[in-house]
Amino acid sequence: MTAQPHDQNAATEQRERLGTAVVVGGSLSGLMTGLALSRAGIDVTMLERVGSFPRSGASIGGVSESLLERITGRPRSRKDSTAQRRPPSDVQTWTAIHARLRAAVNDDPHIRLRYSATVQRVGQDAESAWVTTSDGRRFRGDVVIGADGHRSVVRRTVAPDHQDAQFAGYVIWLGLADESVIASRHRWPRDVDILGSGDDYLLGYPLAARDGSIAPGSRQIGWAWYDARRNDLLREKGCVTGDVVQHSLAAADIPESTLRELAAEATDLWPPLWRDVILDCIERRAVIGTPIAEYVPDRLVQGRLALVGDAAHVPTPMTGSGFNASLHDAEAVAEAVAAGLHGSSVVRALHGYERERLESARSMVRSGQQFSRSFAGQTV
Known part of the structure; x- marks a missing residue:
């Protein structure tokens, strides 16, 4: 035939x-x-x-829309024109990047994802x-x-x-909050903030909404707090064994006492904008701890x-x-x-x-x- x-x-x-x-x-x-x-x-x-994959509080810098279009071979699917622009910092959530890449893989007839x-x-x-x-x-x-x-x-x-x-000797606390947390009290940040206070470092960054829009009212804001004081907790929870990182510390596994400590430290260490964003995440238990490996x-x-x-x-x-x-x-x-x-x-x-x-x-x-x-x- x-x-x-x-x-x-x-x-x-x-x-x-x-x-x-x-x-x-x-x-x-x-x-x-x-x-x-x-x-x-x-x-x-x-x-x-x-x-x-669970939704993650992690974010990645330097990932522009043009770069994602080159990797995936196609532009973002846009519901409205506001999604065509990115925040000037080019920071995107891990979850959003993963979704874009996975969609491209799922549409590729030469890739079988199991x-x-x-x-x-x-x-x-x-x-x-x-x-x-x-x-x-x-x-x-x-x-x-x-x-x-x-x-x-x-x-x-x-x-x-x-x-x-090998375990690098510190954890990064990560969180994401909605713009509504800060809308009435603080000005929206224009770019990434890199802050140091004694033995602590904080990165705070504006993010687009989940659909890619940067229209005011729907955006997100993220933070990453570098903390070298709680390695005993990481070992107690099995996140680190010896010098090897095993897994992250999920929100449900963070002791209440640790959350209270972080809330008190955030109040003392960080400017009002980032203090309020961190306190919101702690109140919602929307915080994860990622032990850093190298x-x-x-x-x-x-x-x-x-x-x-x-x-x-x-x-x-x-x-x-x-x-x-x-x-x-x-x-x-x-x-x-x-x-x-x-x-x-x-x-x-x-x-x-x-x-x-x-x-x-x-x-x-x-x-x-x-x-x-x-x-x-x-x-x-």
């Missing part, structure tokens, strides 16, 4: 694809890597261990690489890319003698396995470099994989990716460590 033109086109498109990749991790670096690989002609299977897929083992041979999940499934590709964060499973195979990111890589590649994002390098957020470094990783590894599949050796091409990215990643993390050591002192 003669194939229909649509089927012929689909078959031709399939033949033009270069190969396959398995990306472990569906957070920001994983999504960016999947998009970059697909754009380079690679079919991608992406595995994410959680079923859905949730609730917990990777336990990673392997490779001369012809392919694969991962095995906790339910016994095996996913195979020409390469496996670890984008699974600072506690990366893929890193255990790539760098078995240097597996763990990881200086020795290698990014092992055969057909490669690392990107926080699996590859973990800087303190104070560097402001994590997102852009992850984007550079994603684009560089996709270019390398495509070149290797076009040529004779994916393994050789991935080592080229390592040569391109390793030293800049090491320098980025080390520059942040200078801040961490001066800030945390001997409190680790």
Whole structure:
């Protein structure tokens, strides 16, 4: 039977694809890597261990609308003209960025995103690489890319003698509030505020509304408070074990006594605008504590396995470099994989990716460590 033109086109498109990749991790670096690989002609299977991501108080600077349009290959879907403009600080919530990237991945026919897929083992041979999940499934590709964060499973195979990111010695308290909290008492901030008071640092930043609008009345405001005094609490709650960060401190797990202490300190330390925003978040229990980890890589590649994002390098957020470094990783590894599949050796091409990215990643993390050591002192 003669194939229909649509089927012929689909078959031709399939033949033009270069190969396959398995990306472990569906957070920001994983999504960016999947998009970059697909754009380079690679079919991608992406595995994410959680079923859905909770809303996060974290925000990321330097992420402009034009940058997101370049990464996703499409403009924002806008309900009104006010969503076309961004705050001058170019700070966006982690949740908003993740939603944009995930939507682009979901619309890409060459990416299969599988949730609730917990990777336990990673392997490779001369012809392919694969991962095995906790339910016994095996996913195979020409390469496996670890984008699974600072506690990366893929890193255990790539760098078995240097597996763990190290606790930097402090926590960042994070919160988001609505503009209504400050509308009648304070002027809306124009840009990021960076404040220091004794042993504490605070970053405060204006944000767009959840739909991207910056129309007055619907916007958000966020803050990140650097605190090196509560490491015992982090260990008591299992957030840090030894020198290794395990997880964040959820709002429900923050003791009432700690919230009262933070409220009193906020009143003493910070200007009225940020004091009121922080107190609102504390009152609503809309605060999370993120212990900061750091990881200086020795290698990014092992055969057909490669690392990107926080699996590859973990800087303190104070560097402001994590997102852009992850984007550079994603684009560089996709270019390398495509070149290797076009040529004779994916393994050789991935080592080229390592040569391109390793030293800049090491320098980025080390520059942040200078801040961490001066800030945390001997409190680790």
